[in-house]
Amino acid sequence: MIRRLQQLEKAASALEPAAVKRKKTRDKVIAYGEDFLKGIDSLKAYDYTADKGVGLLDSPVSEQGLDIDQVLALLRSNVDTHGLNPASGGYLGFIPGGGIYYSALGDYLADVTNRLAALFFGSPGAVRMENMMISWLAGILGFPATAAGNLTSGGSIANLIAVVTARDAKGIDSKKIPASVIYLTQQTHHSVQKAIRIAGLGECILRYMPMDSRYRMNAGELESAIRSDKQNGLNPFLVVASAGTTDTGAVDPLGKIGEIAAAEGLWFHADAAYGGFFILTQEGKIKLAGIEKADSVSIDPHKGLFLPYGLGAVVVKDMNSLRYSHYYLASYLQDAQGTNEEISPSDLSPELTKHFRGLRMWLPLKLLGTRPFVAALEEKLLLAKYFHREIVKMGFESACEPDLSVVTYRWIPKTGDPDDFNKRLAEEVVKDGRVFISSTVLDGKVTLRLAILSFRTHLKTIRLTLEILKEKVEGLEG
Numbered sequence: 001m002i003r004r005l006q007q008l009e010k011a012a013s014a015l016e017p018a019a020v021k022r023k024k025t026r027d028k029v030i031a032y033g034e035d036f037l038k039g040i041d042s043l044k045a046y047d048y049t050a051d052k053g054v055g056l057l058d059s060p061v062s063e064q065g066l067d068i069d070q071v072l073a074l075l076r077s078n079v080d081t082h083g084l085n086p087a088s089g090g091y092l093g094f095i096p097g098g099g100i101y102y103s104a105l106g107d108y109l110a111d112v113t114n115r116l117a118a119l120f121f122g123s124p125g126a127v128r129m130e131n132m133m134i135s136w137l138a139g140i141l142g143f144p145a146t147a148a149g150n151l152t153s154g155g156s157i158a159n160l161i162a163v164v165t166a167r168d169a170k171g172i173d174s175k176k177i178p179a180s181v182i183y184l185t186q187q188t189h190h191s192v193q194k195a196i197r198i199a200g201l202g203e204c205i206l207r208y209m210p211m212d213s214r215y216r217m218n219a220g221e222l223e224s225a226i227r228s229d230k231q232n233g234l235n236p237f238l239v240v241a242s243a244g245t246t247d248t249g250a251v252d253p254l255g256k257i258g259e260i261a262a263a264e265g266l267w268f269h270a271d272a273a274y275g276g277f278f279i280l281t282q283e284g285k286i287k288l289a290g291i292e293k294a295d296s297v298s299i300d301p302h303k304g305l306f307l308p309y310g311l312g313a314v315v316v317k318d319m320n321s322l323r324y325s326h327y328y329l330a331s332y333l334q335d336a337q338g339t340n341e342e343i344s345p346s347d348l349s350p351e352l353t354k355h356f357r358g359l360r361m362w363l364p365l366k367l368l369g370t371r372p373f374v375a376a377l378e379e380k381l382l383l384a385k386y387f388h389r390e391i392v393k394m395g396f397e398s399a400c401e402p403d404l405s406v407v408t409y410r411w412i413p414k415t416g417d418p419d420d421f422n423k424r425l426a427e428e429v430v431k432d433g434r435v436f437i438s439s440t441v442l443d444g445k446v447t448l449r450l451a452i453l454s455f456r457t458h459l460k461t462i463r464l465t466l467e468i469l470k471e472k473v474e475g476l477e478g
């Protein structure tokens, strides 16, 4: 037995590379990252390739390892040169973010030290740090210091946690589901409908509220719908407002919705996954006023705080509601649970063991302070206004000035179907690859979107986008 143990220890020793080997491997990885960042301005925002990196499949996991050069070559030729490049400032489709470098260093440290951020007992420091990040978010949203929350993998899970918390706080059990009503709009992000289904609320009544001409929920209609539903013996319990819709960047009238929800006894969830961080700017504070009335808010640091993918957040005003939906007791954890100075993330979310996500947010905030973030967010709002002004000058149809940093616009061609034309225009821009834009359907019409949220997007990027659009429109019209 002892001999076998010694053999196995030796055979497994590669799992703990020596300092020299670590350095050699690390240097190559760092060099790869530096090479990527050195070329970031000239890298395509979308790489249109025929094979889409299918070569990766030729190198399956096997008993024998490869060396780092071979592995990085696989990554370069099959992963990092195909499809969307979210790190590019020219990424102006869907909702960009960017991925600031200091977060990568935070992830690196989190992975090397591998703290157990799930439980206060396991890592008081990591849990304190994550709770500090939540308190900071609560503060910028105007929530009281007693609010709690969780750093999630993204906005979808944040919305799920909020919907589950609302369900339990309003006592929606299986008997009540068929008569219970949720209010939202057709512009509510699909992750909310997904959350409703996953939370077992698929058989609730979903009321899609009418919107004004700028795709914002009509609060007056909300009030009458709730009253008439109550008169008809139904059970209105949740209203979901968008603090920046994904499609058009529209902000629902949060203040009015908050007043109605409070008066009628509904849970008020604000989905600010995209728009939330604009509250750090003067203009955003005005646009998002009323968000402090929400019972819960989703806000994505991997969008408006420019962090790399993998960080959303949910903040809930009443900690007990959040805890009630997520607490647990496990005999094997009896030494680690119990009352502590700080509440543990595992008591407030579906997760137990998880990545120490706080560090990727804390490190950049501590190194840089909030000032450069605020400046970048204000820059995005102004770039969106600039783009809107210029696109109208060029002859595009663009109904409204953007609420935040998403601009919608379409070209009406001299002849032919405008929907086909705008679809082809988007395709031409994406094929060109210098910038990436996306399209949507608004009021049944194919409409182009420009979403500005990467910290790498600046005036020159927007000017380039305007040039490309002009060139492609002329090409298609010609």
Ligand SMILES: *Cc1c(COP(=O)(O)O)cnc(C)c1O
Residues within 6 Å of the ligand: 095, 153, 154, 155, 156, 157, 159, 189, 191, 242, 244, 245, 246, 271, 272, 273, 274, 275, 300, 312
């Ligand atoms: C992006 C987005 C989501 C989903 O967030 P993920 O981080 O992609 O899971 C939800 N709501 C809104 C408004 C969004 O923009």
